[in-house]
Amino acid sequence: xxxxxxxxxxxxxxxxxxxxxxxxxxxxxxxxxxxxxxxxxxxxxxxxxxxxxxxxxxxxxxxxxxxxxxxxxxxxxxxxxxxxxxxxxxxxxxxxxxxxxxxxxxxxxxxxxxxxxxxxxxxxxxxxxxxxxxxxxxxxxxxxxxxxxxxxxxxxxxxxxxxx
Numbered sequence: 001x002x003x004x005x006x007x008x009x010x011x012x013x014x015x016x017x018x019x020x021x022x023x024x025x026x027x028x029x030x031x032x033x034x035x036x037x038x039x040x041x042x043x044x045x046x047x048x049x050x051x052x053x054x055x056x057x058x059x060x061x062x063x064x065x066x067x068x069x070x071x072x073x074x075x076x077x078x079x080x081x082x083x084x085x086x087x088x089x090x091x092x093x094x095x096x097x098x099x100x101x102x103x104x105x106x107x108x109x110x111x112x113x114x115x116x117x118x119x120x121x122x123x124x125x126x127x128x129x130x131x132x133x134x135x136x137x138x139x140x141x142x143x144x145x146x147x148x149x150x151x152x153x154x155x156x157x158x159x160x161x162x163x164x
Contacts, residue, residue: 002074004016005147008013017077021052023036028084029104035041035103035104035106035108035129035130035131036081036131037076037081037129037131037132037134037159038076038081038131038132038164039076039077039078039080039163040075040158040159040160040162041074041075041076041160041161041162041164042073042074042075042076042157042159042160043071043072043073043157043158043160044071044072044073044074044155044156044157045126045156045157045160046068046069046071046072046153046154046155047069047153047154047155048064048065048068048069048133048151048152048153049137049150049152049153049154050150050151050152051149051150051152052062052149052150052151053144053146053147054147054148054149055146055147055148055149056144056147056149060146061080068151068153069133073160075163075164076163077163083147089092093099095114095115095116096112096113096115096123097112097113097114098110098111098112099111099112099113103129106128106129106130107124107126107127107129108125108127108128108134108136109125109126109127110124110125110126111123111124111125112125116142118142118143118144118145119142119143120142121140121141121142122140122141122142123138123139123140123145124138124139124141125137125138125139131159132158132159133157133158133159134155134156134157134158135154135155135156135157136154136155137152137153137154137155138152138153138155139151139152139153140153
């Protein structure tokens with residue numbers, strides 16, 4: 001479960017390509033074109049801010065923080081930007097459905113519910129976005145494989161230029 005949790009968080013952080021999420025009634029939810037990310041090469045900085053896992057061994061929180069905090073680059077294609085910031089917030093999230101999504105006025109506010117092996121997980125995200133960057137804090141809550149808990153992370157994405 002921990003490995004899939006790390007992969008899910010990495011997917012949320014890097015991603016601009018929607019993989020498997022249902023949009024729910026996103027037509028009624030808001031985004032504006034001036035916030036649509038530009039295609040190109042991006043740098044991502046993902047940092048764990050807190051881990052709350054009361055039923056886990058004492059050293060588990062620091063281990064998760066070390067495993068999930070990282071920097072990496074990725075390419076965002078013209079096809080991928082069509083979903084606006086919904087795509088950023090949802091890569092690698094098979095079985096997830098948006099319950100809330102708004103990207104207007106430079107602000108991002110979203111929530112997803114995901115079905116996993118351990119039961120439902122919720123992901124709540126808020127932050128800022130522009131065509132060349134985003135700064136989002138997200139909290140994942142649910143059964144993390146060792147009982148109920150939550151992980152809060154901050155992800156900063158910045159456009160570097162054209163894809164290499």
